[in-house]
Amino acid sequence: MEYFLELFLGGMTRGSIYALIALGYTMVYGIIGLINFAHGEIYMIGAFTALITASVLTIFGLNPFAILVLAGLAAVVYSSAYGFTIEKVAYKPLRNAPRLSPLISAIGMSIFLQNYVLLAQTSDFMPFPNLIPEFAFMEPWAHIIGSSEIVILAVTAVAMVLLTLLIKFTRIGKAMRATAQDRKMAMLVGVNINRVISVTFIIGSSLAAIGGLLIASHIGQINFYIGFIAGIKAFTAAVLGGIGSIPGAVLGSFVLGWTESFATGYISSDYEDVFAFSLLVLILIFRPAGILGRSESKKV
Amino acid sequence: MLDLVNIQTYYGNIQALKNISIHIDEGEIVTLIGANGAGKTTTLMSISGIVPPKSGTITFLGEPIHDLNAEQIVARGISQVPEGRHIFPYLTVMENLDMGAFLRTDKRNIRADLEMIFEMFPILSDRRHQEGGTLSGGEQQMLAISRALMARPRLLLLDEPSLGLAPLIIKKIFIIIKEINRTRNTTIFLVEQNANLALHVADRGYVMENGSITMEDTAAALLVNEDVKRSYLGI
Numbered sequence: 246m247e248y249f250l251e252l253f254l255g256g257m258t259r260g261s262i263y264a265l266i267a268l269g270y271t272m273v274y275g276i277i278g279l280i281n282f283a284h285g286e287i288y289m290i291g292a293f294t295a296l297i298t299a300s301v302l303t304i305f306g307l308n309p310f311a312i313l314v315l316a317g318l319a320a321v322v323y324s325s326a327y328g329f330t331i332e333k334v335a336y337k338p339l340r341n342a343p344r345l346s347p348l349i350s351a352i353g354m355s356i357f358l359q360n361y362v363l364l365a366q367t368s369d370f371m372p373f374p375n376l377i378p379e380f381a382f383m384e385p386w387a388h389i390i391g392s393s394e395i396v397i398l399a400v401t402a403v404a405m406v407l408l409t410l411l412i413k414f415t416r417i418g419k420a421m422r423a424t425a426q427d428r429k430m431a432m433l434v435g436v437n438i439n440r441v442i443s444v445t446f447i448i449g450s451s452l453a454a455i456g457g458l459l460i461a462s463h464i465g466q467i468n469f470y471i472g473f474i475a476g477i478k479a480f481t482a483a484v485l486g487g488i489g490s491i492p493g494a495v496l497g498s499f500v501l502g503w504t505e506s507f508a509t510g511y512i513s514s515d516y517e518d519v520f521a522f523s524l525l526v527l528i529l530i531f532r533p534a535g536i537l538g539r540s541e542s543k544k545v
Numbered sequence: 546m547l548d549l550v551n552i553q554t555y556y557g558n559i560q561a562l563k564n565i566s567i568h569i570d571e572g573e574i575v576t577l578i579g580a581n582g583a584g585k586t587t588t589l590m591s592i593s594g595i596v597p598p599k600s601g602t603i604t605f606l607g608e609p610i611h612d613l614n615a616e617q618i619v620a621r622g623i624s625q626v627p628e629g630r631h632i633f634p635y636l637t638v639m640e641n642l643d644m645g646a647f648l649r650t651d652k653r654n655i656r657a658d659l660e661m662i663f664e665m666f667p668i669l670s671d672r673r674h675q676e677g678g679t680l681s682g683g684e685q686q687m688l689a690i691s692r693a694l695m696a697r698p699r700l701l702l703l704d705e706p707s708l709g710l711a712p713l714i715i716k717k718i719f720i721i722i723k724e725i726n727r728t729r730n731t732t733i734f735l736v737e738q739n740a741n742l743a744l745h746v747a748d749r750g751y752v753m754e755n756g757s758i759t760m761e762d763t764a765a766a767l768l769v770n771e772d773v774k775r776s777y778l779g780i
Contacts, residue, residue, distance in 0.1 A: 416647075423633050423644050430631040432595060434696065435619035435648040 251389045252510040253503065258394040258463075260502025261401035264495045265456030266479035267486070268408065269328075269449025271494040274483070275425040276445045278344070279336060282351040284453060285476015286358035287328050291320040291454025292461040292471065293362060296373050303374065313376040313462070320454040327358075328450030329443055337439075355473070362469040370468045373461040393463045400459060404452060405495060412491065417444055425489070481525050487538020496536055500524070546571040546732055547592070547623075547700055552601035552611075554584075554591045561587040562598070563756040569700070569734055574726050576735040576743040576764065578777055579753035585736040586628055588753070589702045592734075593625045594618045605700070620648050622699035628708060628736075630689040634678030638669055641677045641688055645695030655695070662691045665721065683714035690718070694725065700732045701725065707739050715739075719746055740777035744768045752777070 266288050273281045298319040302312045335354045339347040377393040412418040424431040424441045432438055460475070461467045478501065486497025501521055508520035528536065547569040554562040561584050569575045577585050590596040592603060594615040603611040610618055624645075633641050642662065646655045663670035666687045672680060677688060686706055693701055703722065707715045723746055726733050737743035744750055744764045752760035752773060760773065767773050 419636070419640060419644060420647065422636060422640075426633045426635055427631050429595060430627065430633065431644075432615040433593060433619070433625050433627060433631075434644050434692065435616045436644075437614075437616050 247389060248510070252506045254390045254394060254398075255510075256503035256506030257499060258390075258397050258502070259506060260482075260499035261397050262456045262460045262475070263479045263482045263501055264498035265401060265404065265452045265459075266475055267483040267494040267498050268491065269453050270480050270483040271486075271488055271491060272421075272445050272449050275489040275491075276421065276442055277336070277340070277347075279347050279351065280480065280488075281331075281336075281446075281449075282348070282476070283331055283335070283354035283358060284328075284449065285472035285474075285479070286355050286362075287324050287331075287450045287472070288453040288457040288475055289362065289467070289469065289472025290327055290358065291324040291450075291457030292373070292467045293366060293457075294323040294454070295320040295458040295461060296371060296467060299374055299376060309374075309376045309378050312374075313458075316376065317455060317458050320458050321451045324450040324454035324457070325447045328446040328453075332442060332446045337442075355476075359469055359473065366469060368468060368470075370466040373465050373467055375465060376462045393459075397459045397463060400455065404455060408448070408452070408491070411448075417441070421445060478521070481521065484535055485525055485528055487535025490535070490537045490539070493535055493537035500536070546573075546606060547734070548602075548604040549588075549592070550602045550604075552588075552591060552598045552603065554587055554596055554598045556587075556596070561596075561756055562591065565601070565753075565756075565758055567751055567758065569732060571699075571732055572726070572730060573749065574723070574733045574735060574747045576737055576747035576750045577753055578737055578740040578743055578750060578767075578773075580777075581738065583753040584756040585753055586704055587756075589625055589627075589704050589734070589736060592618075592623065592702060616648070619696060622697075623702065624693040624696045624698035624700075625702040626689045626693045626704060626706065628704040630682075630685045632677035632680065632685045632688055632692075635676055637674050637676055638680070638688060639673045641692050642669075642695050645692035648696065654697075658695055658697065662694060665724075666691060683710055683718075686710060686714070686718055687721075690721065690725075694729075694731075698731060700734065703733060703735045705736060705738060707737065707742060715742065722746060740773065741768075 266284065269284045270281060273279060295316040298316040299312050302315055331354055335350045336347050339350055377396045380392045383392050383395065412421060420431065420436045420441050424436060424438060428438060479498065482498040482501040483494045485501060486493030504524050505517045505521050509517045549565055549567040552562050552565040553560065565588060577588060579585050587596060591598045594613055598611055602609055605621055605623060610621060633644060636644065642659065649655055668684055669688060669691060672684065677685065680688060706718050719742060722733060725731050735743055735747060744767055747764040750762065750764045750767045751758050760767065762770065
């Protein structure tokens with residue numbers, strides 16, 4: 246039972262990180278109908294920004310918690326700037342082009358950013374300082390769940406609640422939903438579409454950067470390639486839950502995290518990806534729009 | 546109030562509007578009639594800035610608006626009810642109405658306008674927490690018109706408000722259109738395929754064919770015009 250609980254919480258932690266990334270995929274898809282393949286790289290850049298900031302701040306001898314917050318802020322700002330710029334440079338000029346063009350542009354952007362970080366930071370794994378101290382009150386449960394996992398779960402939960410409130414109740418949130426549902430009509434009531442799209446990229450990138458920081462601190466090392474793998478997994482989670490749906494992305498991420506965690510724990514870590522992608526295939530066969538996806542009926 | 550002078554609009558290489566000139570005075574109901582594909586919807590989309598014209602000028606209240614984007618044009622006081630209603634399907638009726646007032650900040654007046662709309666269409670009040678996509682066609686048309694009114698427009702553009710509705714509902718919608726024009730002093734530019742209906746509510750009318758204006762007269766005169774009768778009234 247304890248082993249089960251450990252795997253359950255481990256899967257949830259994994260799922261949280263996937264969710265932070267998957268939200269960016271699903272929100273961008275919802276608004277402009279594009280799979281932003283460069284999104285994983287935003288997450289990777291967030292992790293690197295956090296590493297550089299943390300290294301500098303450690304020299305000044307700040308305490309780990311302050312470093313965590315400041316590194317997180319730096320990662321969010323830097324990644325948002327990247328997300329914003331990528332949209333302006335690689336997607337906006339192609340907004341009225343056939344759907345395949347921005348997709349190829351996105352793949353190009355992803356390869357470009359990976360190689361740019363590869364050249365700047367080499368391909369070696371870099372040690373990432375553990376910024377989340379072991380909490381004393383966690384001692385009795387330390388064999389089931391670690392302190393950094395608790396922090397990951399808590400931060401993700403807070404991020405989800407804030408995002409939900411933003412989308413449900415704020416002016417920009419309503420504008421985002423309206424744009425996702427009917428872009429031309431949103432323009433006709435006076436929504437500035439460019440601003441909505443930019444905000445979407447900024448929010449998605451911020452969440453990915455937070456994910457990058459948390460997982461880097463949890464695992465303890467990063468390199469230029471982490472964005473690709475995490476990006477593919479999070480994308481899978483978004484499709485699993487129903488791409489375009491925000492609760493779907495979160496649910497899909499947890500389902501994927503648990504599947505991987507239990508497969509690793511009860512069978513073998515070699516089969517982790519086999520189970521994850523078999524699940525994807527199964528769900529797409531029986532629910533092509535994903536778990537919470539709306540099957541689109543195109544009206545003529 | 547609104548002046549279109551020699552407007553030419555293209556979709557890629559295809560010219561949809563060929564030298565269109567239209568004039569609308571404050572307080573009027575002006576209709577634009579014509580067959581499918583004549584360019585009526587494009588005319589409205591050009592006014593609203595969704596498909597900006599390639600050449601020509603559009604002046605609204607004495608100021609050029611053809612270089613403005615859609616957001617600025619709404620802010621100037623032109624709202625559109627597009628063809629097919631375009632209700633935000635997963636927003637509630639209330640949220641759809643809120644979206645209509647998107648650019649407004651005068652909270653108190655927004656509330657007063659809401660009251661006025663619920664008085665005009667009590668059914669929308671009953672369904673205020675329902676998603677827009679679950680409404681019937683007639684209710685959606687009422688919501689679409691109400692959403693446009695929430696912007697407090699000086700000029701209301703209506704694209705085929707009768708499309709796909711039952712005759713009784715159409716009658717009701719057109720009574721409301723007249724009422725909006727009269728009691729709120731909102732100028733109305735009405736695009737319709739149903740020429741008979743449109744010419745009965747309008748003061749003046751334009752006839753459009755293949756992207757050009759072919760006739761322009763008072764609605765009463767167009768109703769008895771032999772060409773209009775033959776081509777659009779089916780008499």
